[in-house]
Amino acid sequence: MLKNRIIPCLDVKNGRVVKGINFVDLQDAGDPVEQAKIYSDGGADEICFLDITASNENRDTIYEVVKETSKKCFVPLTVGGGVRNVEDINKLLNCGADKVSINTAAVQDANVVVESSKKFGSQCIVIAIDAKKNGDKWDVYTHGGRNNSGLDALEFAKKMEDSGAGELLVTSMDRDGTQIGYDINLMKKISKKVNIPLIASGGVGNLDHMVEGIREGNANAVLAASIFHYGTHSVIEAKEYLNSKGIPVRI
């Protein structure tokens, strides 16, 4: 049986781990390579690096981080943030990333998704959708949540699947950093709309939120940052809790 995945996410800036609350208000807190190793030794099913300020700054630091991490962590490594084109994807994969998540570039030009999934395979192309509620629908935001593209999140999700995406990483911007739980409606609707796996992100404050994300939101994987990063819960605690609630996880 396929298990639901728990994915700790590390926000990285200039080669150091930070955690953004609502995409601002950053706090420096450690070395990403060591953090990733702690997570993978602790049972993380996958590690996610998000290079948060990559769109604006020199992003060469992330390549070193990925290179070092991939020598020490033998679980899948997803890297996103500031990925602009096929060449950026190629570079990250060559450094040892297993998947690359694309946000702004995919919104601006779906051909990046078409081309890269053809070249590297759908399995390594994750589309990160930052969605914010607008009336009874959700808008897709780009540039780290700064710009509203005006696109409908559900339609965009479908378009990305058709363009060759292997997975969707859906973040509710309304919930990100709030710790009040995933936007279940958003997850449920997107999951129903597409036939590729969905990773839920944004808003986890406790372990029941993860249960909800999987059970009610139909997410195949749950991503969380603060809850793990600040030691509220360990990955294995989360897995044992999910297991006790009848959700299949790898233990």
Place this chain on the structure above:
Amino acid sequence: MKLSIVDYKSGNISSVINSFKEVAKDKVNIEVTSDIKKIGSSDKVVLPGQGSFKSCIEALNNITGLVDELNEFVINKKKPLLGICVGLQMFADVGYEETETKGLGWISGKVSKIDNQNGKYKLPHIGWNEINIVKDSKIFKSIENNSHMYFVHSYEFIPSDNKVISATIDYSTKIVCSVEKENIFGTQFHPEKSDKTGLKLVNNFINL
């Protein structure tokens, strides 16, 4: 002992390289190469594969003499080879991803899209699944039945002869996830991404 990881410019093989280097330390000479002479003189070969069946076969064929050298290595010299993911799938006679493409034909069978039962099952099949070990395979030494391995694929290898199957998984149907035929080994899952259990498999192959 010399082990070659075939670098035929298809997909990302850095994780495969890292995992073999981690396990081998300094005991084994690991070469990442597309040089057919080096491959031919190896004791063991690892054939990774990412992307589509068609693109991987094309990439193999793009390197002059590579397929012949691999045939010689596997069929005549009968030396151990491990295929990973599409590397395993290419053992088949034929694959149907993108278009019908002839495979290496080492293990009779075909590669078809996983039946997702009209959308009931998501594809790609991504994540950790429990393997059911159905026959003693040397690469599963000290790996327990129902261990978790990491998968990411939409196509499955369907061998003609069930005897080659060493492990399966349950997804939409029973899917073959590991084969062994004499000196030929293959895993649909990624041992290089399957944590400690995966590294154990890598170690088992190195120690064959």
